[in-house]
Amino acid sequence: MGLTVGIVGATGAVGRKMLQILEERKVQIENLRAFASARSAGEKITFNGKEITVELLTEEVMKDSFDYLLFSAGGSVSEKYAPIAAEAGNTVIDNSSQWRMTEGIPLVVPEVNPDVLKGYKGIIANPNCSTIQMIVALAPIHKEYGIERVVVSTYQAVSGSGHKAIVELEGQNSDINYPNEVYPKRIAANCLPHIDVFNDNGFTKEELKMVYETQKIFNDDKIQVNATTVRIPVVYSHSESIYVELSKEPNIDDARRILEEAPGVVVVDNPSNNEYPTPLEVANSDETYVGRLRKDLFNTKALSLWVVADNLRKGAATNAVQILETLESLK
Ligand code: A2P
Numbered sequence: 001m002g003l004t005v006g007i008v009g010a011t012g013a014v015g016r017k018m019l020q021i022l023e024e025r026k027v028q029i030e031n032l033r034a035f036a037s038a039r040s041a042g043e044k045i046t047f048n049g050k051e052i053t054v055e056l057l058t059e060e061v062m063k064d065s066f067d068y069l070l071f072s073a074g075g076s077v078s079e080k081y082a083p084i085a086a087e088a089g090n091t092v093i094d095n096s097s098q099w100r101m102t103e104g105i106p107l108v109v110p111e112v113n114p115d116v117l118k119g120y121k122g123i124i125a126n127p128n129c130s131t132i133q134m135i136v137a138l139a140p141i142h143k144e145y146g147i148e149r150v151v152v153s154t155y156q157a158v159s160g161s162g163h164k165a166i167v168e169l170e171g172q173n174s175d176i177n178y179p180n181e182v183y184p185k186r187i188a189a190n191c192l193p194h195i196d197v198f199n200d201n202g203f204t205k206e207e208l209k210m211v212y213e214t215q216k217i218f219n220d221d222k223i224q225v226n227a228t229t230v231r232i233p234v235v236y237s238h239s240e241s242i243y244v245e246l247s248k249e250p251n252i253d254d255a256r257r258i259l260e261e262a263p264g265v266v267v268v269d270n271p272s273n274n275e276y277p278t279p280l281e282v283a284n285s286d287e288t289y290v291g292r293l294r295k296d297l298f299n300t301k302a303l304s305l306w307v308v309a310d311n312l313r314k315g316a317a318t319n320a321v322q323i324l325e326t327l328e329s330l331k
Contacts, residue, residue, distance in 0.1 A: 002030030005324075006066045008057055008081065009073030010034030010045060013163040014095055017317035018070050019047055025321060035061065036073070057081060063088040068324050071095060072316065082123050091327065092123045093320045097205075100125040100213055107216050110322040111263040112139040117326055124323055127217065128209040129315025130154050130229060130238055135217050136288040136314070137307045138244065140262035141255065142218060145301075146247030149224040152210065155232045155239040156195060157279060158187060160311050169233055187233050195229040204229060237279030238311045246301045252293065255303060259290050264314070269293055277308040285310055286318045 005022065009015040011034075022029060032047045034054045041056035055061060057077070062069070062085040069085050071078050072095040082092045082099065099105045106116040107125045109132055117124065127135070138147060158165040161182050171178035172188035180186050184194065196205035203211075207227040215221045260267045268277045269291040277289035288309040296302035309315055 002028040003067040003328075004031040004033070004065065005029050006033040006035060006061075006069045008035045008069060008071040008077065010054060011036045011040040011043065012072060013159055013166070014072035014312055014316045015070075016045075017312045018072065018320060019045065021313065021317045021321045023048055025325070027321065027324065033061075033066075059084050062090070066090045068093060068327075070320050070324070072320075086122045089121075091121055093126060093323050094123055095126045095316055095320055097128065097209060098125075099123050100127060100209070101216065107213060108323050108326075109135045109139075109217055109319065110326045111136055113217055113219070114326045117323070118330060124327075126316065126320045126323065127213045128206070129160055129311040130156065130206065130227075130240065131210050131213040131217070132315050132319050133238060133288045133307055133309035133311075134210065134240055134242060135214060136262075136264045136309070137242070137259070137290050137305065138214075139218075140258045140265070141244060141246070141250075141303070142223075144248075144255075144258050145250050147218075147223055147244050148247055149226075149245040150214070151226045151243040152228070153241045154195075154210075154227070154229045155191075155234070155241075155279075156229060157234045157236050157238055157311050158182075158231065159236050160195075160238065160315070161231075166235055169235065173233075183231065187231060189233060191233070192231045193228060195231055203227070234279045236283035236310055236312060237308055238315060239277075239279055240307045241304070242307055243296070243304050244302060245299060246303070249301045250295070250303060252295050252303075256293055259293065264288055265290055267291070267293070276306060279308055282308045283310050284313070286313050288314055 035057040036054050043054045069092045075096040075098040078094045078096040078098040158169045165182040168182045206229040210227040211225040266287045276291035292306035
């Protein structure tokens with residue numbers, strides 16, 4: 001007997017990727033249902049060679065019985081419909097930011113904190129894309145040396161803003177007069193130090209997600225994170241320049257070996273041969289790539305590294321499907 005799985009937001013950039021990854025990873029699904037708004041209800045999508053009609057998302061359908069519901073239709077949809085689905089006994093894996101910081105709701109990167117899923121049923125939160133790849137790379141370093149402070153700058157792909165942002169970048173790449181609707185300024189040939197809304201303290205909501213989600217996943221609110229998140233004109237994969245201050249002085253060869261052995265991490269680090277991860281090369285992969293590993297010149301207990309992952313895959317859909325797989329393995 002296979003699973004009954006529903007995708008909420010199945011026509012979006014992440015929803016489509018979820019369908020693709022469920023197929024690729026051969027998750028045993030007997031009944032796949034796809035949900036979206038009235039804009040695309042009735043459209044046909046293909047899953048495992050079968051045509052599926054996109055259904056309108058309603059309160060009633062969320063009360064049907066599902067083994068898993070994967071949500072990626074934005075925070076307000078998750079706020080309204082995830083509790084209805086969970087109340088009906090369904091397990092929800094939510095890709096929005098709506099429930100991530102709610103106490104009692106697990107925030108999970110399966111390579112790092114799968115244990116919080118043991119015996120749990122209800123809504124589970126998938127972390128922010130920028131947080132996921134940073135956590136995958138930093139978890140082995142944290143375990144060995146203890147992270148005290150992180151300073152991170154991101155270089156984020158437009159696909160993180162949904163399908164319409166990809167269309168906007170492609171339009172602007174070929175037409176100087178193409179309007180900006182998704183972003184406040186032109187994104188083609190530009191970069192915007194502005195992702196999500198600004199908070200009163202000067203940080204954006206995206207930057208604060210990286211702070212508080214990191215503390216929650218590592219279960220350590222003493223870790224200090226300072227983030228600057230930047231949108232760049234790249235379609236797929238986020239890159240991050242990360243500086244970490246540690247409790248213990250690392251040996252650089254040991255740190256490299258620890259990263260090479262870490263689950264979900266691939267080290268590509270031979271700069272003299274131009275070998276370092278780039279978004280174009282990392283796109284379409286499920287791993288988190290690390291390069292440019294080096295010790296700080298002044299602080300002996302600090303490291304710098306460059307981290308790249310496909311934001312729609314490991315940063316969203318793959319991580320959500322891995323949560324599903326982890327729950328299945330715990331049954
Ligand atoms: P729709 O195709 O009907 O607009 P993206 O992040 O790429 O913009 O995709 C967002 C996804 O969330 C789409 O599948 C979109 O469906 C879906 N969505 C957005 N708002 C709603 C809503 N109110 N109810 C159901 N699905 C929604």
